[in-house]
Amino acid sequence: MNKPVFSQLNPPQRLLMGPGPINADPRVLRAMSAPLIGQYDPAMTAYMNEVMMLYRSVFRTSNDWTLLVDGTSRAGIEAILVSAIRPGDKVLVPVFGRFGHLLCEIARRCQAEVHTIETPWGTVFTPDQIEEAIKRVRPTMLLTVHGDTSTTMRQPLEELGAICRRYGVLFYTDATATLGGNPLETDAWGLDAVSAGMQKCLGGSAGTSPITLSEQMADSITRRRHVEEGIRDNRHQDGDEPIISSNYFDLAMIMDYWGSERLNHHTEATSALYGARECARLIVQEGVEAGIARHQLHGAAxxxxxxxxxxxxxxxxxHKMNNVLGINIPDGLHDQQIRECMLNDFGIEIGTSFGPLKGKMWRIGTMGYNARKDCVLQTLAALEATLNRYGFKTVQGAGMEAAWNSYAN
Amino acid sequence: MNKPVFSQLNPPQRLLMGPGPINADPRVLRAMSAPLIGQYDPAMTAYMNEVMMLYRSVFRTSNDWTLLVDGTSRAGIEAILVSAIRPGDKVLVPVFGRFGHLLCEIARRCQAEVHTIETPWGTVFTPDQIEEAIKRVRPTMLLTVHGDTSTTMRQPLEELGAICRRYGVLFYTDATATLGGNPLETDAWGLDAVSAGMQKCLGGSAGTSPITLSEQMADSITRRRHVEEGIRDNRHQDGDEPIISSNYFDLAMIMDYWGSERLNHHTEATSALYGARECARLIVQEGVEAGIARHQLHGAAxxxxxxxxxxxxxxxxxHKMNNVLGINIPDGLHDQQIRECMLNDFGIEIGTSFGPLKGKMWRIGTMGYNARKDCVLQTLAALEATLNRYGFKTVQGAGMEAAWNSYAN
Structure with a gap:
């Protein structure tokens, strides 16, 4: 049998203007190709400490426990949920898109009693609606999505922390799609846990998930700490806190690994950590507010x-996110045909939709490294040409002019 | 407040001769810095298919379900265990080192009834001992470690598949530390599931875990398939198979994502996939047997x-692994002092030990990209100089000569 021959990687050049992943900043990719060092090398533990400091700035928090979970953004979500939720806990999930359903799904697997409120796709909740539900359900945790790319909506979170405090509720948000491109104030908004991902506004490559935990959240999790040895010997007693059902996502262990004790857990995903450090370093260098303003500017154009x-x-x-735009597909145009023309003829990827919006909406992202004027103008020009080709007539040049004007204002 | 200034990454040059991570092959790091593409780009799905083909060669299997779990090697372990083990299932773990204990720990979190047999560190089990325990326990799964870096021992697996078949037991091995550097025959040995990691003999960077599943194992897992929608609506009925308690590690979903349906699960860790593809591509190019022989050669020297x-x-x-050597620390020498001199003065990292061997054993790895003559000879020369400095007198040059002779034979 002949061995199949596999050639060197040679991915096509794409301008990724979908809802993510986007093109990683080349500086991040270069950082990811730096030589590896050992897990307990002093240089490595110094980088881990720097990562914690840098993400405190990005998350706008003074939380000690600001660290990385090795896996894609949903690894960060699951680590927080599986570590914080005890079986039987009530959680409340305001669902305004697909990723709210994901939180429900993960919480159910953690054996939570899941309560939801729903609102039509394209809308968000008022603080009153959420307070009302909290009063009714009396959950231990409120699980929110900050920006749901499935609808492009951004849920206002500013007032929810105070409400949660009043009812003794821990407050989590999934900021995968918003962090770095939309205002997010972990401390000022009273968030107890936030998770994010690299492949959206942070300008990196999926593979590690930054999270931050308030002191109260960290305490709640570390009360469930079980040393490996105890689990091994079945030494945890009735009456103890229920064991966290995952080893890989056991944040009590992961805190012991990132903390001063440096207890061995997993082998660090070093290249991903290098990349995450570079993403945050570039954001802090630009300024967190300046980065958000840049997303606002290009999203508006x-x-x-x-x-x-x-x-x-x-x-x-x-209530739109700065970094993803939903476009209703005009009658007579075919979702896939337009996207394929954009991809195959221009090398530009835009996104489709799913769930109730499948075939009805395109999603165009301007985020991270691609929150740039050239990306926006290239995409608009290609989109106009493609739409015209397939029979949707635009006023020639009006789109480009409006974008230029938006930049000029 | 002045913003802290963080400089560009500049990790020190280290020769990583511990039990892993090792220096990644520069070609792998270069592959990891390739531009990103979208998750459903035809180029991306083609790369996913190539990854499946390449790892079939590396795992020596024709298993359809040969794919990556995004996370470090223990993500692959946990994905298999949490997807395959039903609460209450009996599992048998022959423990001959630290990573056997890890399997027990993870299995307990999956609510398995865990049975162990133990053997002193530095030894392995005979097939008879394992068959005896299987007869007594009647487990649904046998969970083994192929090579346990904590003791440097390699458990013979050749005869266990046939035993497992006789008793209707599914057979798993954790090959994190052995794959690519030691013989491992997934199909010929009757293995139902194998997981591995990038940062050992595969010459890559931790962050994704290749796994392979036999048809029987895949069937066992997919019987637990629940669509997200069903979980969301609590539509799974009594009498159904118990739900997999993780979303991120739900292999039924991950198979649907890698399979022809390409159902969306997580956002792929694209850079890690690029790296994993390059690792396997280089191994297949060298030849799987030739790569193993190389590990044998340099380990022996x-x-x-x-x-x-x-x-x-x-x-x-x-029963030694080809790729990690345990050295008893001579009386009068201080573990850390020797390792620090090796690291700080020569830039060479060797490993310490833990558990019962803490402070008693160094571990030196020769694996992946570092299974090379120059790495071995540099390490020996530095070790001899360091030992002599701290009072352990060697016959001058004898170590080097023996290594050269080993290469000459």
Missing amino acids: LRAGVEAMGLEVFGDPR | LRAGVEAMGLEVFGDPR
Whole structure:
């Protein structure tokens, strides 16, 4: 049998303007290719400490426990949920898109009693609606999505921390799609846990998930700490806190690994840590607020251009994420045909949708390294050409002009 | 407040000769810095298919379900255990080192009834001992470690598959530390599941875990398949198979993502996948057997050199892994002092030990990209100089000569 021959990697050049992943900043990819060092090398533990400091700035927090979970963004979500939720705990999930359903799904696997409130896709909740549900359900945790890319909506979180405090509820948000591109104030908003991912506004490559835990959340988790030896010997007693059902996602252990004790847990995903450090370093260098303003600027220009082309934007405009735009697909146009033309002829990827919006909406992202004028203008020009080709007539040049004007204002 | 200034990554150059991580092959690091592409880009799904083909060669299997779990090697272990073990299942773990204990620990968190047999560190089990225990326990799964770096021992697995078949037991091995550097025959040995990691003999960077599942194992797991929607709506009925308690590690979902349906699960850790593909591509190019022979060659030279220096090798020599050598620390020498001199003055990392061997054994690895003559000879020369400095007198040059002779034979 002949061995199949596999050639060197040679991925096509793409401009990734979907809801993520986006093109990683080349500086991040270079950092990821730095030589490895040992897990307990003083240089490595110094980098781990720097990662903690840098992500405190990005998350806007003074939380000690600000660290990485090795896996994609949903690894960070699951680590927080499986470590914090005790079987039988009530949790409340306000669902305004697909990723709210994901939180429900993971919480159910953690044996939570899951309560939801729902709102039509394209809208978000008022603080009153959430307080009302908290009063009714009396959950131990409120699980929110900050920005749900499935609908492009951003749930206001500013007032929820105070509400949670009043009812003794721990407050979590999934900021995978928002961190770095939208305001997020972990401490000022009273968040007890936040998780994120690398492949959106942070400008990196998926593979490790930054999280931050308030002191109260960390205490709640470390009360469930079991040393490996105890579990091995079945020494945990009735009456103890229930064991965390995952080893890999046991944040009590992961805190002991990132903390001063440096107890061995997993082998660090060193290249991913290098990448995460570089992402945060670049953000801190630019300034967290400046980075958010950049996402706002380019998101607004994209939107201005799209609307001037005669396309309609999806969802409540008061609650849009800065970094993803939903476009209602006009009658007579075929979702996939347009996207394939964009990808195959221009090398530009835009996103489709799923669930109730499948085939009805495109999603265009402007985030991380791709929150840039050239990316926005290239995408608009290609989109206009493609739409015209397939029969959707625009006023020639109106989209581009609106985008230029948006930049000029 | 002044912003702290963080400089570009600049890790020190280290020769990583511990039990892993080792220096990644520079070609792998370069592959990991390739531009990202979208998750459903035809180029990406083609790479996923190539990864499956390549790891079939490395695992020596024709298993369809040969894929990556995004996370470090223990992510692969946990994904298999949490997906395959039903609460209350009996599992048998032959424990001959630290990583056997880890399997017990993870299995307990999966609510298995865990049965163990133990053997002193530095020894392994005979097939008879394992068959005896299987007859007594009647487990649903046998969970083994192929090579346990904590003791440097390699458990013979050749005969266990047939035994497992006789008793209707599913057969798993953790090959994190052995795959690519020691013979491992998934199909010929009747293994139902194998997991591995990148940072040992595969010459990569930790962050994704290759696994392979037999048809029988895959069937056992997919019987527990629940669609996200069902879980969301609590639609699984009594009498159904118990739900897999993790979303991230739900192999039924991960198979649907890697399979022809390509159902969305997590966002792929693309850089890690690029790296994993390059590791396997280089191994297949060298030839799987040739790679193993290379590990054998350099491991033997290291051992010959160490013994000729008057040092004693740990454990049963008939069952040593090719790629990690345990050295009993001579009386009067201080574990950490020697390792620090090696690291700080020569830039060479060797490993300490833990558990019952803490402070008593060094571990030197020759694996992956570092299974090379120059790495072995540099390490021996530095070790001899360091030992002499701290009062352990060797016959000058004997270690080097023995290593050269080992290469000449």
